[in-house]
Amino acid sequence: MLLFFILGVLVHCVFFASIFDIYFTxxxxxxxxxxxxxxxxxxxRLVLFVADGLRADALYELEENGNTRAPFIRNIIMQEGxxxxxxxxxPTESRPGHVALIAGFYExxxxxxxxxxxxxxxxxxxxxTVCSFSxxxxxxxxxxxxxxxxxxxxxxxxxxGSPDILTMFAKGASGNHVFTYSYDAxxxxxxxxxxxxxxxxxFDNIKEFFHAARNNQSLFSKLNEEKIVFFLHLLGIDTNxxxxxxxxxxxxxxxxxVDDGIxxxxxxxxxxxxxDGKTAFIFTSDHGMTDWGAHxxxxxxxxxTPFVSWGAGIKYPQKVSAxxxxxxxxxxxxxxxxxRRDVYQADIAPLMASLIGVPFPLNSVxxxxxxxxxxxxxxxxxxxxxNAIQILEQFKVKMTEKKEVTLPFLFxxxxxxxxxxxxxxxxxxxxxIKQRKYDEAVSLCKELIDLALEGLSYYHTYDRFFLGITVVxxxxxxxxxxxxxxxxxxxxxxRGVSKQVKKPGQLLPCSxxxxxxxxxxxxxxxxxxxxYYIYCLLPVSIWYAVLREFQVLQDxxxxxxxxxxxxxxxxxxxxxxGIEVLVLSFFYRCMLTAGLTAFAGWPFFTQLWTRAxxxxxxxxxxxxxxxxxxxxxxxxxxxxxxxxxxAGLLVLLLSLFVITxxxxxxGSFVNEELLLHLLQMLSTVxxxxxxxxxxxxxxxxxxxxxxxxxxxxIILASSFVxxxxxxxxxxxxxxxxxxxxxxxxxxxxxxxxxxFPLALSCxxxxxxxxxxxxxxxxxxxxxxxxxxxxxxxHTDITQxxxxxxxxxxxxxxxxxxxxxxxxxxxNIASLNSFDLAxxxxxxxxxxxxxxxxxxxxxxxxxxxxxxxxxxxxQLTTQLSSKSLFLMVLIISDIMALHFFxxxxxxxxxxxxxxxxxxxxxxxxxxxxLVFLNGLAQLLTTKKLKLCGKPKSHLx
Numbered sequence: 021m022l023l024f025f026i027l028g029v030l031v032h033c034v035f036f037a038s039i040f041d042i043y044f045t046x047x048x049x050x051x052x053x054x055x056x057x058x059x060x061x062x063x064x065r066l067v068l069f070v071a072d073g074l075r076a077d078a079l080y081e082l083e084e085n086g087n088t089r090a091p092f093i094r095n096i097i098m099q100e101g102x103x104x105x106x107x108x109x110x111p112t113e114s115r116p117g118h119v120a121l122i123a124g125f126y127e128x129x130x131x132x133x134x135x136x137x138x139x140x141x142x143x144x145x146x147x148x149t150v151c152s153f154s155x156x157x158x159x160x161x162x163x164x165x166x167x168x169x170x171x172x173x174x175x176x177x178x179x180x181g182s183p184d185i186l187t188m189f190a191k192g193a194s195g196n197h198v199f200t201y202s203y204d205a206x207x208x209x210x211x212x213x214x215x216x217x218x219x220x221x222x223f224d225n226i227k228e229f230f231h232a233a234r235n236n237q238s239l240f241s242k243l244n245e246e247k248i249v250f251f252l253h254l255l256g257i258d259t260n261x262x263x264x265x266x267x268x269x270x271x272x273x274x275x276x277x278v279d280d281g282i283x284x285x286x287x288x289x290x291x292x293x294x295x296d297g298k299t300a301f302i303f304t305s306d307h308g309m310t311d312w313g314a315h316x317x318x319x320x321x322x323x324x325t326p327f328v329s330w331g332a333g334i335k336y337p338q339k340v341s342a343x344x345x346x347x348x349x350x351x352x353x354x355x356x357x358x359x360r361r362d363v364y365q366a367d368i369a370p371l372m373a374s375l376i377g378v379p380f381p382l383n384s385v386x387x388x389x390x391x392x393x394x395x396x397x398x399x400x401x402x403x404x405x406x407n408a409i410q411i412l413e414q415f416k417v418k419m420t421e422k423k424e425v426t427l428p429f430l431f432x433x434x435x436x437x438x439x440x441x442x443x444x445x446x447x448x449x450x451x452x453i454k455q456r457k458y459d460e461a462v463s464l465c466k467e468l469i470d471l472a473l474e475g476l477s478y479y480h481t482y483d484r485f486f487l488g489i490t491v492v493x494x495x496x497x498x499x500x501x502x503x504x505x506x507x508x509x510x511x512x513x514x515r516g517v518s519k520q521v522k523k524p525g526q527l528l529p530c531s532x533x534x535x536x537x538x539x540x541x542x543x544x545x546x547x548x549x550x551x552y553y554i555y556c557l558l559p560v561s562i563w564y565a566v567l568r569e570f571q572v573l574q575d576x577x578x579x580x581x582x583x584x585x586x587x588x589x590x591x592x593x594x595x596x597x598g599i600e601v602l603v604l605s606f607f608y609r610c611m612l613t614a615g616l617t618a619f620a621g622w623p624f625f626t627q628l629w630t631r632a633x634x635x636x637x638x639x640x641x642x643x644x645x646x647x648x649x650x651x652x653x654x655x656x657x658x659x660x661x662x663x664x665x666x667a668g669l670l671v672l673l674l675s676l677f678v679i680t681x682x683x684x685x686x687g688s689f690v691n692e693e694l695l696l697h698l699l700q701m702l703s704t705v706x707x708x709x710x711x712x713x714x715x716x717x718x719x720x721x722x723x724x725x726x727x728x729x730x731x732x733x734i735i736l737a738s739s740f741v742x743x744x745x746x747x748x749x750x751x752x753x754x755x756x757x758x759x760x761x762x763x764x765x766x767x768x769x770x771x772x773x774x775x776f777p778l779a780l781s782c783x784x785x786x787x788x789x790x791x792x793x794x795x796x797x798x799x800x801x802x803x804x805x806x807x808x809x810x811x812x813x814h815t816d817i818t819q820x821x822x823x824x825x826x827x828x829x830x831x832x833x834x835x836x837x838x839x840x841x842x843x844x845x846x847n848i849a850s851l852n853s854f855d856l857a858x859x860x861x862x863x864x865x866x867x868x869x870x871x872x873x874x875x876x877x878x879x880x881x882x883x884x885x886x887x888x889x890x891x892x893x894q895l896t897t898q899l900s901s902k903s904l905f906l907m908v909l910i911i912s913d914i915m916a917l918h919f920f921x922x923x924x925x926x927x928x929x930x931x932x933x934x935x936x937x938x939x940x941x942x943x944x945x946x947x948x949l950v951f952l953n954g955l956a957q958l959l960t961t962k963k964l965k966l967c968g969k970p971k972s973h974l975x
Contacts, residue, residue: 024505024902025950028909031498031562034554035491035916036943039936041551042487043923047480048125048167049421052413054379057403061377062333062395063300064246067289068372070121071278072114072182073258073315074305076105076324078266078275080353089272090279092286093303093328097358098337101330102392104361105349106304106368112315112322114258117306117365118185122251123169124369124384168382170372171198174249176242178229180222181253182208201225208255210263210856211864213721215270216277219256223281226252230292243292247378252285254278259866261309262856263718266321300331300375304368314855327363333375335394363389374403380410385476387469390462397458401465405449408465408472412442415472418479425547426482434475442468483552490555495920497562499913504569506823506906507576532564591825598832599911603918605839606938609650612840616647619833623790632793639790642783649776649844659770659857661715667774668708671762674778675701678755693752696745700759703735703742707766710735714861724864732767732861736877739764744964750809750892754785757888757959761881767861768878773845777882780841784889787833792896794826809895811960823903830899831907834890838945841882883948887956901953909946916942 071079079090088094097103108117109126116127171177171189177198179186186200203221233239242248257274264270282303289299305325309315315322338359343350350356363371366386373380374388388407390400415437423431445468452461539556566573580588605611620643623629623636679697710728717725739760746756758781765777789806859874894901919939 025905028905029947029950031494031558032943032946034558035495036940036947037551038487038491038555039920039923039939041549041555042484042491043481043936047418047476048383049414049417050382051417052382052410054173054382055406055410055413056377056379057374057399057406059399059402061246061375062298062393062399063331063375064296064298065248065250065293066300066302066372066376067250067252067285067331068121069252069254069278069282069285069301069303070118070181071254071257071275071303071305071326072185073255073261073307073309074275074278074326075266075308075321076305076326077321077349077353078272079326080349080355082354089275092279092283093326096328096330097355100336101301101328102335102337102361103326103328103355103358104363106325106327106363106365108307108323108325108365110316110318110323112307112317114185114306115188118189118253119167119169120365121304121306121368122171122189122381123167124366124381124386125167126366126385168384170369170378170381171249171251173373173378173381174198174376175245175247175378177249177251179251179253180225180229181251182218182255185253186251201229205867206865208259208866209723209864210259210866211718211723211860213723215259215263216256216274218259219254219274219278219281222252222254223285226250226285227288230288233292247376249372249376254281258309262313263864265313266309266311298332300333300372301329302368302372303328312855313857325365327368329371329392333394335392361389361391363392370407380407382410383414385411385414385473387466397456398453401453401458401461404462404465405453408449408468409446411469411472412446415475415479418476422479422482427546434478437471437475441471487552487555490559491920492917493559494555494562495913495917497559497566499910499917501562501566501569502906502909502913504566504572504576506903506910508569508572528567529564532560536560595828595832598836599914599918602836602839602911602915605843606919606941609843612650612843613647615836616643616650616840619643619836620647626794627797628790628793631797632789635786635789635793638786639783642779642786646779646783646840646844649772649779650840652772652845654845659855660772661711661770663772664711664766664769664774665708667762667769667778668704668711668766670775670778671704671759671766672701675704675759682752692745693747696742696756697759700742700756700763703738703763704759704766706731707735707763710861711766711769718860718864724860728861729863735767736764736862741964743959744962748811748961748963750788750806750811750895751785753811753960754888754892758885761885765878765881768858768874770855770857776845777885780837780844780882781885781889784837784885788889788892788896791830791893795897806892806896809892811891811895823900827897827899827903828907830893830897831904831911834886834904835908835911835945837886838883838949841886842879842941844882880952883952884955884959887949887952888960891956891960905949905953908949912942912946912949916946 079093082088108120119125119127169189171179175197177189178201179189179199180201183200183202183205186202190198190200203218207218207221209215230243233243257271257278260268260270260274286301293299304327307315308320308322308325310317310319310321339357340359341357343356343360345360345362350360364386366384367389368386369384370380370386370388371392373384374393388404390404393400393403419434423433445464449461449464449468452458452464536557539560540553543552543556601611601615605615620640623632623639629636675697679694710731714724714728717723717728742760743753743756746753758777762777766774792806856871858878859871862874863870890904893899894904916939919935919942922935923939924935
């Protein structure tokens with residue numbers, strides 16, 4: 021069984037990784053020649069201000085009294101420069117946002133995947149030293165994919181700000197011309213009394229830098245060179261948004277501080293360079309932020325960021341009488357008379373390169389927004405022509421790469437952009453420039469760019485159909501093999517399955533060996549990556565294993581032919597409907613409510629209602645109670661500490677009731693057991709106190725109290741040990757696990773979600789009783805009372821019974837409860853559903869790995885409760901864990917195949933990100949289930965004994 025688990029995990033890891041080769045391979049290519057416009061640039065230097073986490077509306081809108089919170093920027097819009105909205109893409113996070121701004125391309129998912137591997141590597145080491153709060157690991161700061169950037173193409177770049185952002189561009193640059201000045205990571209404290217110091221530090225340090233330059237001849241000469249860049253990364257707004265929400269006074273006041281700081285820096289630049297008019301200024305943001313202080317997804321509040329530019333080479337404000345936009349922002353912001361020029365975030369990189377005359381970043385896919393340029397029509401046309409050549413070169417390199425690894429008779433070129441068409445468009449554009457038909461030249465270059473980008477996408481997805489077919493064959497084969505193993509182990513499912521399975525002859529292995537060799541040879545002559553060999557050869561081995569069980573398959577077909585057709589199609593319809601409900605629940609949380617409501621009616625379709633009325637009523641009540649949670653707003657958007665307090669009080673009341681019932685039932689109670697329960701109740705009381713005092717301390721801007729932090733970590737650590745000290749009797753051990761989990765979950769809660777594990781656990785306790793009643797109803801004579809059942813480390817396999825159709829329902833219930841545990845309080849497939857406030861009882865200094873590990877444990881706690889309950893269900897119903905795993909595997913794989921076909925790499929970036937996350941969650945469900953099953957067995961069966969004290973009893 022262990023070998024099968026390992027194989028299952030490996031196979032699903034391959035299926036999981038396949039989507040990144042099929043849908044999301046890196047679009048980046050290398051080997052292009054840097055391209056720049058030969059005409060003199062309008063600016064010698066560029067200053068880039070990036071206000072991290074700043075929403076467009078937060079900057080542009082007016083206060084209630086009619087005043088602007090950013091008077092300097094507002095004056096720039098009306099008197100000196102151009103403005104608009106920069107449209108970002110998912111994921112709306114800092115690293116991909118800055119990559120788009122400075123390198124001109126949208127960070128691909130393969131880069132994110134490589135970053136995730138770095139994260140996983142460091143999480144393992146971080147958890148061990150979880151209380152050290154050391155600086156961020158280098159893997160987070162560096163970009164895992166090599167790329168060119170504006171900083172790399174500049175002569176010199178000086179940057180100030182967060183170490184998380186600056187380092188990745190410095191390490192990606194060639195030579196020693198990118199200089200970084202960053203504060204210590206410990207300053208990124210969400211609980212600090214004043215996080216605007218993150219921005220004032222930047223402004224103060226750049227002032228000191230220029231002051232020192234007057235006395236440093238070497239530095240002074242570098243500062244007077246051309247093609248130089250100054251980058252100011254301002255993190256205070258983002259930090260205040262996470263800590264206090266964008267609607268808070270802190271967030272809005274921080275915008276005023278940034279506005280004042282920019283005003284001083286602009287004045288300093290003018291003074292230092294003697295008002296030479298050769299400085300271009302860009303002010304923008306990497307991403308926005310939701311009303312509840314999160315980002316990562318595709319909500320307009322996250323994707324709409326401000327863009328303001330002024331200085332050398334930038335158009336002056338243009339007054340207009342009317343503008344055509346699909347939104348009402350102009351009227352809301354009182355800017356309807358000033359021309360708005362929107363850009364895509366990647367378009368900013370070629371604009372900055374054009375302003376100072378450096379080559380366009382080699383991997384940039386941005387289209388130069390010529391409407392921002394205040395220069396001659398010749399300069400605009402030449403710059404756009406350079407932009408077209410730069411993107412066309414990427415297309416040529418990509419086509420050459422694909423052509424070199426494809427057999428000539430199999431290669432299909434991109435017909436819309438043939439070599440002849442490329443030459444014709446370039447010649448025509450050059451002719452227009454010579455004829456001074458600059459507008460026509462610009463339009464033709466944009467047409468060429470669009471075709472080149474479409475061609476890049478074509479070659480990027482060239483092998484998709486071939487790889488997709490192989491993965492689907494592997495999916496279907498693996499699901500078939502798992503189904504045959506279930507049938508082979510339990511002959512009662514088919515009753516006609518032969519006990520003696522015929523061994524395959526020599527023809528079958530020889531045939532599959534020949535197929536495998538042929539596929540490997542075909543891949544070899546095409547110089548395919550090594551991963552292709554895995555994707556293509558894995559289905560061969562899987563289907564060989566399936567056909568080895570041909571006798572089982574034959575007997576299954578024979579058994580199905582004897583099954584009444586109406587009954588067979590009825591079961592098939594119910595099973596299909598159940599799978600579809602599970603799939604739809606990933607898109608619509610209300611489907612979980614519908615499913616739980618249907619579960620509430622289960623007793624009425626069986627004899628449970630007449631045989632166990634009280635248990636059935638409890639099942640109905642808690643099913644409907646749990647059904648309420650998916651209808652609630654996503655957790656984190658409306659924090660309410662009073663609900664956390666209420667959940668803690670309910671846990672204490674439940675503890676008193678349960679302990680009293682234990683004492684009455686047992687007649688005596690071991691002192692150590694009573695002491696353990698009292699300690700767990702004390703832990704809950706401490707959790708309530710810590711949550712309350714931490715919340716008040718942060719509101720008063722006094723930071724996280726050290727004593728609260730210490731107590732929180734102690735409670736977290738003890739929650740893993742406390743259950744192991746409790747008795748192994750079923751109810752006592754499960755209740756101990758619930759108490760320990762709830763004390764930690766309370767510390768990680770911000771609102772109504774604190775009630776969720778409690779309601780879920782109550783339903784799980786009732787489920788255990790319901791399944792025992794169902795087993796009795798099916799005719800099993802030996803029935804132990806739940807109160808007398810003991811968890812055992814070594815289960816007697818002779819007690820396991822044969823599977824029946826009711827066990828398929830049990831497996832489906834498990835999958836449904838796991839999905840409910842996942843989505844019951846929010847759509848965690850969306851990055852912006854992670855609320856940093858959840859971890860403020862443990863730490864407030866920004867540390868992505870520790871925070872990520874804590875949030876992951878918060879997600880896993882409901883999972884652990886469900887799996888522990890199912891351990892009890894297996895025990896009470898004598899159900900084999902191997903059979904359970906196989907059935908859950910089949911259900912989850914059917915769902916995964918469903919989501920595999922729903923994966924998108926087109927349309928809105930929100931749709932793309934959602935399709936990936938759904939597939940990843942289902943694939944991880946199977947992999948994580950193995951880990952959770954082991955953890956549940958550890959928590960339910962292991963017993964730690966405290967030596968040195970004799971047993972005494974409380975009568």
